[in-house]
Amino acid sequence: xxxxxxxxxxxxxxxxxxxxxxxxxxxxxxxxxxxxxxxxxxxxxxxxxxxxxxxxxxxxxxxxxxxxxxxxxxxxxxxxxxxxxxxxxxxxxxxxxxxxxxxxxxxxxxxxxxxxxxxxxxxxxxxxxxxxxxxxxxxxxxxxxxxxxxxxxxxxxxxxxxxxxxxxxxxxxxxxxxxxxxxxxxxxxxxxxxxxxxxxxxxxxxxxxxxxxxxxxxxxxxxxxxxxxxxxxxxxxxxxxxxxxxxxxxxxxxxxxxxxxxxxxxxxxxxxxxxxxxxxxxxxxxxxxxxxxxxxxxxxxxxxxxxxxxxxxxxxxxxxxxxxxxxxxxxxxxxxxxxxxxxxxxxxxxxxxxxxxxxxxxxxxxxxxxxxxxxxxxxxxxxxxxxxxxxxxxxxxxxxxxxxxxxxxxxxxxxxxxxxxxxxxxxxxxxxxxxxxxxxxxxxxxxxxxxxxxxxxxxxxxxxxxxxxxxxxxxxxxxxxxxxxxxxxxxxxxxxxx
Amino acid sequence: xxxxxxxxxxxxxxxxxxxxxxxxxxxxxxxxxxxxxxxxxxxxxxxxx
Numbered sequence: 001x002x003x004x005x006x007x008x009x010x011x012x013x014x015x016x017x018x019x020x021x022x023x024x025x026x027x028x029x030x031x032x033x034x035x036x037x038x039x040x041x042x043x044x045x046x047x048x049x050x051x052x053x054x055x056x057x058x059x060x061x062x063x064x065x066x067x068x069x070x071x072x073x074x075x076x077x078x079x080x081x082x083x084x085x086x087x088x089x090x091x092x093x094x095x096x097x098x099x100x101x102x103x104x105x106x107x108x109x110x111x112x113x114x115x116x117x118x119x120x121x122x123x124x125x126x127x128x129x130x131x132x133x134x135x136x137x138x139x140x141x142x143x144x145x146x147x148x149x150x151x152x153x154x155x156x157x158x159x160x161x162x163x164x165x166x167x168x169x170x171x172x173x174x175x176x177x178x179x180x181x182x183x184x185x186x187x188x189x190x191x192x193x194x195x196x197x198x199x200x201x202x203x204x205x206x207x208x209x210x211x212x213x214x215x216x217x218x219x220x221x222x223x224x225x226x227x228x229x230x231x232x233x234x235x236x237x238x239x240x241x242x243x244x245x246x247x248x249x250x251x252x253x254x255x256x257x258x259x260x261x262x263x264x265x266x267x268x269x270x271x272x273x274x275x276x277x278x279x280x281x282x283x284x285x286x287x288x289x290x291x292x293x294x295x296x297x298x299x300x301x302x303x304x305x306x307x308x309x310x311x312x313x314x315x316x317x318x319x320x321x322x323x324x325x326x327x328x329x330x331x332x333x334x335x336x337x338x339x340x341x342x343x344x345x346x347x348x349x350x351x352x353x354x355x356x357x358x359x360x361x362x363x364x365x366x367x368x369x370x371x372x373x374x375x376x377x378x379x380x381x382x383x384x385x386x387x388x389x390x391x392x393x394x395x396x397x398x399x400x401x402x403x404x405x406x407x408x409x410x411x412x413x414x415x416x417x418x419x420x421x422x423x424x425x426x427x428x429x430x431x432x433x434x435x436x437x438x439x440x441x442x443x444x445x446x447x448x449x450x451x452x453x454x455x456x457x458x459x460x461x462x463x464x465x466x467x468x469x470x471x472x473x474x475x476x477x478x479x480x481x482x483x484x485x486x487x488x489x490x491x492x493x494x495x496x497x498x
Numbered sequence: 499x500x501x502x503x504x505x506x507x508x509x510x511x512x513x514x515x516x517x518x519x520x521x522x523x524x525x526x527x528x529x530x531x532x533x534x535x536x537x538x539x540x541x542x543x544x545x546x547x
Binding site for chain 1: 515523
């Protein structure tokens with residue numbers, strides 16, 4: 001199972017050792033700051049933990065032997081050099097805690113995201129990378145023990161396979177153990193979106209193990225059975241599963257071996273799935289957000305003023321590790337931020353907008369902007385075992401600068417979130433000592449008036465500039481304040497805390 | 499017991515991979531089912547004795 005490399009070493013104020021969490025039987029060295037990753041417990045052969053900023057993976061004896069064989073193989077080092085597999089090195093033997101035979105150190109993933117925060121094309125590219133890695137591994141005599149979407153993370157718009165502990169020697173005559181997981185967390189969500197136009201994200205967010213073949217089967221009745229990939233990977237899969245439910249996988253593996261299942265067949269299956277996944281496409285319906293930059297009523301003077309303000313805010317920031325661009329839309333300011341920061345996470349609620357942004361950024365080879373689909377009024381909660389196996393969005397952030405441009409009115413008026421709550425949310429996403437760059441759209445602005453027109457009169461008496469500024473003062477110091485030329489919008493740069 | 503397989507790969511999910519692997523794979527799946535069938539008939543006399 002994949003192990004997310006938490007961006008934030010620990011939630012603020014969290015103790016370094018939490019005995020109630022799964023996986024904390026990992027022997028923490030007395031006096032060390034080893035912290036077991038709550039998402040890493042399914043495969044007992046290896047476990048990820050954090051030590052300060054380092055992401056480490058402890059291996060038992062068998063896993064250590066597999067790692068050494070992997071590191072010495074022909075296929076693995078080139079994948080790692082190409083950035084397709086997370087950069088990994090073995091630590092000196094003395095660093096291994098008791099019970100573990102070896103420790104690996106992984107390159108840090110700048111920001112951990114979950115598949116239900118990815119756009120369609122992101123999920124497809126992640127699936128293709130997983131299959132490519134398996135296709136490279138099989139001829140070299142290796143396989144992956146699982147096939148989960150959580151095996152993948154991102155470096156900007158480049159997917160990265162992070163679960164180095166998943167590689168194991170191939171047993172001749174055995175099919176891929178990760179096929180079911182691959183179907184449930186990658187292939188089925190893609191089929192759902194490509195064939196039916198149904199958003200896969202709510203399914204993946206609600207079910208950590210993905211979509212069951214039987215759930216899929218009910219959605220693909222009648223002629224829909226004939227859509228590419230459905231008859232075999234969904235219906236036949238579900239039916240063979242039901243008929244063999246009483247048989248153990250050990251027996252079935254032996255039967256398949258005896259019947260002549262081979263590595264070549266496994267490769268043919270992988271190639272077939274690659275062909276299928278590559279063909280899957282989804283053109284999302286155009287939403288008004290797609291054209292938002294053109295239709296939102298900004299003048300060119302407003303835009304250039306905003307760009308200068310954002311640039312000045314970022315170039316004057318002491319810390320420029322992570323910038324969070326909330327309500328990123330076409331990524332104009334996220335790109336600007338990427339010129340002055342190590343990494344930018346561009347959050348946007350519209351999947352069509354994010355997919356378009358992802359494709360554009362990927363075409364440009366941009367590796368410092370990660371676009372994510374998320375509604376800020378309904379951010380990713382914690383998921384999986386005890387609700388911490390997959391960290392919530394709030395637990396993963398900690399940005400040096402939070403950009404909230406043309407956003408506050410959508411939350412405050414569009415979603416009825418009280419203004420103090422909006423600001424509490426935005427500031428909580430910043431690291432201690434971080435900065436907030438926020439735009440306030442005055443109630444008389446055409447966009448604000450359009451939103452207000454959909455709500456009863458007098459519903460938002462506190463949506464006023466003076467109230468907003470008073471709230472800002474409770475969160476930090478306003479270092480800079482600019483009026484946009486249109487006269488109905490104000491930009492603020494706030495040093496938080498203190 | 500295969501200790502590498504920490505994950506339940508699913509018996510049906512293993513078999514269906516043969517079928518999606520093309521003609522040669524279908525042959526493997528057919529062979530598997532044929533052998534199951536044959537072994538059922540073979541076992542019967544033993545069970546009765």
